[in-house]
Amino acid sequence: MPPEGYVRWALKIEYDGTGLVGWQRQINGLSVQQVLEEAASRMVSGRPVATATAGRTDAGVHAAGMVVQLDVPEETRFAPHHVRDGLSYHLKPHRVAVIAAAPAAPGWHARFSAIWRSYRYTILNRPTRPVLNPEHVWHIRRPLDIAAMRAGAALLVGHHDFSSFRAVSCQANSPIRTLDCLDIQRQGEYVTIDARARSFLHHQVRNLAGSLQLVGCGQWTPERLGAALAARDRSKAGPTAPPEGLCLTGVGYPTDPFAS
Amino acid sequence: MPPEGYVRWALKIEYDGTGLVGWQRQINGLSVQQVLEEAASRMVSGRPVATATAGRTDAGVHAAGMVVQLDVPEETRFAPHHVRDGLSYHLKPHRVAVIAAAPAAPGWHARFSAIWRSYRYTILNRPTRPVLNPEHVWHIRRPLDIAAMRAGAALLVGHHDFSSFRAVSCQANSPIRTLDCLDIQRQGEYVTIDARARSFLHHQVRNLAGSLQLVGCGQWTPERLGAALAARDRSKAGPTAPPEGLCLTGVGYPTDPFAS
Numbered sequence: 001m002p003p004e005g006y007v008r009w010a011l012k013i014e015y016d017g018t019g020l021v022g023w024q025r026q027i028n029g030l031s032v033q034q035v036l037e038e039a040a041s042r043m044v045s046g047r048p049v050a051t052a053t054a055g056r057t058d059a060g061v062h063a064a065g066m067v068v069q070l071d072v073p074e075e076t077r078f079a080p081h082h083v084r085d086g087l088s089y090h091l092k093p094h095r096v097a098v099i100a101a102a103p104a105a106p107g108w109h110a111r112f113s114a115i116w117r118s119y120r121y122t123i124l125n126r127p128t129r130p131v132l133n134p135e136h137v138w139h140i141r142r143p144l145d146i147a148a149m150r151a152g153a154a155l156l157v158g159h160h161d162f163s164s165f166r167a168v169s170c171q172a173n174s175p176i177r178t179l180d181c182l183d184i185q186r187q188g189e190y191v192t193i194d195a196r197a198r199s200f201l202h203h204q205v206r207n208l209a210g211s212l213q214l215v216g217c218g219q220w221t222p223e224r225l226g227a228a229l230a231a232r233d234r235s236k237a238g239p240t241a242p243p244e245g246l247c248l249t250g251v252g253y254p255t256d257p258f259a260s
Numbered sequence: 261m262p263p264e265g266y267v268r269w270a271l272k273i274e275y276d277g278t279g280l281v282g283w284q285r286q287i288n289g290l291s292v293q294q295v296l297e298e299a300a301s302r303m304v305s306g307r308p309v310a311t312a313t314a315g316r317t318d319a320g321v322h323a324a325g326m327v328v329q330l331d332v333p334e335e336t337r338f339a340p341h342h343v344r345d346g347l348s349y350h351l352k353p354h355r356v357a358v359i360a361a362a363p364a365a366p367g368w369h370a371r372f373s374a375i376w377r378s379y380r381y382t383i384l385n386r387p388t389r390p391v392l393n394p395e396h397v398w399h400i401r402r403p404l405d406i407a408a409m410r411a412g413a414a415l416l417v418g419h420h421d422f423s424s425f426r427a428v429s430c431q432a433n434s435p436i437r438t439l440d441c442l443d444i445q446r447q448g449e450y451v452t453i454d455a456r457a458r459s460f461l462h463h464q465v466r467n468l469a470g471s472l473q474l475v476g477c478g479q480w481t482p483e484r485l486g487a488a489l490a491a492r493d494r495s496k497a498g499p500t501a502p503p504e505g506l507c508l509t510g511v512g513y514p515t516d517p518f519a520s
Contacts, residue, residue, distance in 0.1 A: 016392050062392065081387070088388050095391040127341070128348050131355040132276050132322060136392070 008104035010257035016095035039090035060243030069110035138245035144216030152222035163232040170202035211238030268364035270517035276355035299350035320503030329370035398505035404476030412482035430462035471498030
């Protein structure tokens with residue numbers, strides 16, 4: 001519930017994480033949260049606002065369908081397209097914008113009401129470095145074996161202890177997660193890894209991508225990925241893939257907050 | 261033919277046109293040609309080199325599959341991957357890179373041997389401004405009617421006098437061109453216009469996109485696009501679409517210079 005005297009909005013936002021310290025406010029740089037809250041405060045003439053997100057992203061990670069809640073004083077009266085366009089205006093010149101806005105249903109919370117999150121990890125797989133989108137891909141020169149990656153991914157889907165793919169800094173109570181899908185596709189020079197789960201551990205998608213890459217390059221067999229999972233030991237899995245290849249693509253709720 | 265004492269390479273290059281003055285050397289800024297020739301000259305220890313392209317692009321226009329010829333002194337001996345990787349290395353930090361390199365067949369010329377060029381024009385069609393790729397799309401807020409755009413495009417395909425879609429600065433001898441295809445697709449918030457022809461007039465694709473947009477927004481009927489073509493008068497067609505949405509996607513030859 002929003003605080004007394006506040007109303008809650010659901011926002012769908014998009015951002016380029018390049019040069020930002022991630023979603024969460026930090027003292028060492030500009031965060032998506034700070035940029036969004038400052039824009040929202042300007043929209044309500046400087047009054048205080050509060051936000052919470054469906055999922056935190058790390059420095060350099062992008063989002064194309066992040067969902068955020070924004071609590072603003074209830075005396076402010078906006079139509080949804082005014083919130084969307086007004087916020088997007090005040091968000092300039094930052095590479096953060098609001099794609100959709102809707103009044104939140106009673107009891108709705110951006111994080112606690114969410115039932116799934118989806119991420120896409122994008123690899124540019126060719127000898128030549130990327131020049132059209134270097135901040136949005138992981139560049140891997142060696143040709144990736146997609147069939148082997150898929151065989152490895154199949155061993156990771158489902159309800160498992162993902163300790164081997166969890167950042168040491170992860171604050172979740174449990175390392176157990178249910179990975180609903182981990183799909184690997186090739187489109188020309190691009191290889192994408194699409195992951196969906198109710199929730200993810202810290203760095204989980206980047207750690208999965210880092211290990212899948214070892215399988216794709218032939219350094220690991222698919223079975224070794226299964227063994228890495230079973231070991232429940234971060235040191236038994238592959239490296240953390242770089243943030244720039246990662247994009248949060250969507251968040252799901254029992255009822256779409258933006259439908260109507 | 262390359263000059264006496266030189267050998268010719270075929271290069272497939274990719275570049276982000278943002279901040280560059282286009283393909284051709286200019287005194288008022290950095291061009292793709294200058295960047296490429298300086299990198300090539302460094303690769304051959306400062307000896308002179310020469311380039312020619314399959315198609316000139318304007319300032320801000322991108323390329324994903326441009327083909328260029330590079331003449332270097334014949335005493336330089338490189339394997340194809342050394343040309344590709346060496347040039348891409350010397351091209352740093354510019355957003356220009358070589359995807360493929362191959363020794364040119366006798367008599368091959370990047371421009372005169374080409375039998376088609378293809379371009380993609382990309383529109384982001386949604387209320388909110390682009391933040392993930394603002395230098396690679398034209399942002400149009402009003403929902404575009406794809407069926408109407410396709411009906412209009414169908415009137416433009418074929419062998420026509422394209423004077424209405426030709427820049428006043430165009431230096432071609434004839435305004436007659438054969439437009440092989442002009443395909444319009446929607447993928448979510450993106451609308452793409454794919455054009456292919458043996459050759460194009462100056463600004464032709466951007467002028468076609470600018471008029472198709474009027475049809476898509478409902479300001480013009482598809483038939484008006486046909487009338488604009490028939491008028492053979494630049495003032496009867498729509499505006500020139502901005503350069504950032506345009507990308508040269510490929511160049512075709514009777515035999516693929518990079519096959520093998």
